[in-house]
Every structure is written in C-alpha cells, then in structure tokens.
Amino acid sequence: MCLSHDSKDKRLRVSVLVQYKDFNIVIDCGPDFRQQMLSNPVERLDAILFTHEHSDHTAGLDDIRPYFFRQGDIPVYAHKRVLDSLRKRFDYIFATQDKYPGAPSVKEMEIENKAFKVGDITVVPVDVMHNRVQVFGFRIGNFAYITDAKTIAEEEMKKLKGLDVLVINALREEPHHSHFSLQDALEFIEEVKPKHSYLTHISHNLGFHEQVQAKLPKNVFLAYDNLKISI
Ligand SMILES: [Zn+2]
Numbered sequence: 001m002c003l004s005h006d007s008k009d010k011r012l013r014v015s016v017l018v019q020y021k022d023f024n025i026v027i028d029c030g031p032d033f034r035q036q037m038l039s040n041p042v043e044r045l046d047a048i049l050f051t052h053e054h055s056d057h058t059a060g061l062d063d064i065r066p067y068f069f070r071q072g073d074i075p076v077y078a079h080k081r082v083l084d085s086l087r088k089r090f091d092y093i094f095a096t097q098d099k100y101p102g103a104p105s106v107k108e109m110e111i112e113n114k115a116f117k118v119g120d121i122t123v124v125p126v127d128v129m130h131n132r133v134q135v136f137g138f139r140i141g142n143f144a145y146i147t148d149a150k151t152i153a154e155e156e157m158k159k160l161k162g163l164d165v166l167v168i169n170a171l172r173e174e175p176h177h178s179h180f181s182l183q184d185a186l187e188f189i190e191e192v193k194p195k196h197s198y199l200t201h202i203s204h205n206l207g208f209h210e211q212v213q214a215k216l217p218k219n220v221f222l223a224y225d226n227l228k229i230s231i
C-alpha cells in the first residue's frame with residue numbers, strides 16, 4: 001500500500017518522451033502509455049524506440065491508435081527479437097492481410113547495436129544485460145536513457161562519455177538479479193560521470209522520494225512522473 005501523499009511517490013511505468021529538432025520520440029510504450037500521453041499531450045509521434053520486450057515496456061502499444069489515425073503507420077524501432085515478440089502479442093497490429101478495420105499499424109524498423117537515424121537525428125544504441133535478456137539503452141546527443149540494466153560491457157561504457165544527462169535504472173536498496181540496485185546505479189554513475197543523472201524504474205521498496213533524494217550525491221536525482229528536463 002502506498003503511504004505517501006507526495007505526488008513524486010506515485011509512479012507509473014517507465015517511459016520517456018524525447019523532443020529534439022521538432023521530432024517526438026517515445027522510448028518504450030508500457031501499460032501506462034495512454035495515461036502518460038493524456039498528461040503530456042503531443043500532437044505527433046515520430047518514432048517509438050523499444051528497449052526490450054517485457055510487458056512493463058510494451059503493453060501499451062494498442063494505444064497508439066489516435067496517432068495512427070492521424071499519421072498512418074507509426075515507426076517502431078526495436079531489436080529483431082523484440083519485434084518477433086510484439087508480432088506474437090499484437091498480431092492484429094502487425095497483420096498484413098485481412099486487417100481488422102481500425103486496428104493500428106506500425107512500420108517495423110529493425111535495429112542492431114549500431115547507430116541509426118530517426119529523421120536526421122542520430123541514435124546510438126547502448127547494449128546492456130538485464131540478467132540474460134539483452135536490452136538497448138539509447139544515446140541521443142548528450143542525453144542517454146538506460147533502463148532495466150544489470151550489467152554492461154566495458155566496450156559499451158565508452159558510448160557514454162561526455163553526457164549532460166544520464167537516466168539510469170535503480171530499483172531498490174537490496175540487490176536484484178536483473179536490475180541495478182541503488183548502489184549499482186551510483187557506482188555506474190561514478191564511472192560514467194555525466195553532468196546530471198536521474199534514477200528511474202524505481203520500485204515501491206526504494207523508499208519515499210524526499211527521504212531518498214536527501215541521501216543522494218550532488219547531481220544525482222530521483223526521476224518522477226512528468227519530470228521535464230531541458231538540455
Ligand atoms: Zn524488463
């Protein structure tokens with residue numbers, strides 16, 4: 001039971017909207033996508049980037065409908081394995097024949113661990129491991145968003161040099177088999193040395209926002225729903 005009256009302790013599932021060069025890019029489309037778009041209205045959705053296939057990151061795909069009605073097929077960028085998973089779970093969205101009227105459609109954009117373009121924006125995937133599930137983080141300019149990481153190869157760390165803002169997952173204080181604990185995340189930040197870091201994918205068990213925030217190092221912040229950062 002949530003005992004807090006602080007709105008920063010009321011957390012929907014993780015996602016981020018990146019607005020850059022007139023493009024609106026959403027990273028992950030979890031079960032709260034509809035609610036998140038109602039709270040932060042955007043006219044156009046230029047791309048959805050998926051980190052991995054887990055439901056807390058994908059279950060809201062059906063709610064792209066209003067964007068599909070306005071724009072047509074919505075470009076979806078994901079690893080082949082993630083696209084395969086989405087195709088099974090949302091077969092009516094991916095159907096190419098006898099499509100049910102009104103079902104939304106996507107444009108499948110398979111990505112690998114190499115830089116790709118969304119319009120004229122360069123996106124650099126950062127490969128991390130979530131126990132045994134591969135996950136993509138994404139770097140756009142001097143902003144990087146990584147969620148559901150537990151381990152990361154030295155090679156991938158090199159992609160995170162010179163960041164203004166890093167968003168990184170921190171689940172709770174106790175260790176977890178597939179997510180960074182608070183300690184793991186702080187050690188990671190120590191190594192990456194971004195100017196500012198924001199912690200996300202926070203569980204109920206981490207504690208109250210205000211109390212945890214007070215214990216964090218300078219330039220490390222707990223993210224919260226509807227937080228806006230300008231770079
Ligand atoms: Zn996950």
Ligand SMILES: [Zn+2]
Binds near residue numbers: 054148
């Ligand atoms: Zn997750």
